[in-house]
Amino acid sequence: MSATFRLMAVHAHPDDESSKGAATMVRYVAEGVDVLVCTLTGGERGSILNPKMDRPEILADITEVRRKEMERAREILGVQQRFLGFIDSGLPESEEEELPEGCFALQPLEVASAPLVAAVREFKPHVILTYDDDGGYPHPDHIMTNRVSVEAFEAAGDPDRYPGTGDPWQPLKLYYHMGFSKEKFEVLHEAMTSRGMGSPYADWISRWEDRPEKWPVTTKITCDEYYEIRDQALIAHATQVDPDGPWFSCPIELQREVWPTEEYHLARSLVPSELPEDDLFSGIHAGEVTRACH
Numbered sequence: 001m002s003a004t005f006r007l008m009a010v011h012a013h014p015d016d017e018s019s020k021g022a023a024t025m026v027r028y029v030a031e032g033v034d035v036l037v038c039t040l041t042g043g044e045r046g047s048i049l050n051p052k053m054d055r056p057e058i059l060a061d062i063t064e065v066r067r068k069e070m071e072r073a074r075e076i077l078g079v080q081q082r083f084l085g086f087i088d089s090g091l092p093e094s095e096e097e098e099l100p101e102g103c104f105a106l107q108p109l110e111v112a113s114a115p116l117v118a119a120v121r122e123f124k125p126h127v128i129l130t131y132d133d134d135g136g137y138p139h140p141d142h143i144m145t146n147r148v149s150v151e152a153f154e155a156a157g158d159p160d161r162y163p164g165t166g167d168p169w170q171p172l173k174l175y176y177h178m179g180f181s182k183e184k185f186e187v188l189h190e191a192m193t194s195r196g197m198g199s200p201y202a203d204w205i206s207r208w209e210d211r212p213e214k215w216p217v218t219t220k221i222t223c224d225e226y227y228e229i230r231d232q233a234l235i236a237h238a239t240q241v242d243p244d245g246p247w248f249s250c251p252i253e254l255q256r257e258v259w260p261t262e263e264y265h266l267a268r269s270l271v272p273s274e275l276p277e278d279d280l281f282s283g284i285h286a287g288e289v290t291r292a293c294h
Contacts, residue, residue, distance in 0.1 A: 051242065189201040
């Protein structure tokens with residue numbers, strides 16, 4: 001085995017990988033890191049959010065359409081990607097609405113985690129990226145993605161757990177995405193308005209629910225060089241993103257100037273970690289790259 005670092009990003013639906021940490025992944029690919037995106041569901045119950053794609057024939061074939069979008073985004077990002085086979089739970093309109101039978105969020109934890117444990121043991125990542133325990137936002141699939149990611153991190157190195165899913169491998173660091181913050185949008189809003197541009201962020205900021213910081217940012221990855229590739233990958237998910245919508249209204253040059261990083265919280269580490277960090281692989285040395293942890 002070569003001494004290449006390996007990074008696994010665990011996501012709930014196709015398009016999540018392009019809206020959360022995409023520029024980070026592209027930076028590490030450019031630096032020679034092997035990157036694998038594990039997509040837990042097919043996004044079958046996702047809404048069509050781009051009015052240009054809201055057509056009956058697209059909706060009728062949404063599963064295949066989203067798979068093709070994911071393939072295109074994967075090519076743009078330069079990563080490996082695999083679907084782990086669960087069915088999208090959909091986003092309930094209220095807390096009282098029941099989730100559909102058989103969906104990902106209703107699976108027992110060991111059932112939902114087994115394919116990811118197998119993927120960890122096969123790919124042997126040193127670092128795993130996922131969502132926090134609120135899911136980043138309270139979609140049931142995002143919350144379950146956190147649960148199975150933590151379970152896989154803690155179980156994949158234990159030979160007594162998940163038998164039949166490969167030889168044990170212990171990842172060394174687990175991170176939560178922290179990129180969707182009020183501070184970020186306030187900075188972008190101020191930068192746009194101070195330059196006489198219209199800003200789409202005022203309404204978001206005004207409706208933001210201020211809560212105590214649950215997971216502080218520990219790690220900032222400078223990746224502004226790759227923002228254009230990030231946006232190209234996101235636009236590849238044409239059913240989910242309107243290229244003329246507010247997501248792309250802030251010029252990339254301005255983003256590079258005022259917010260050149262993507263942010264993470266170091267949730268688990270089995271190696272010494274001096275915080276704050278500017279590298280997901282900080283503290284991981286060559287000897288730890290080549291050995292499986294049994």
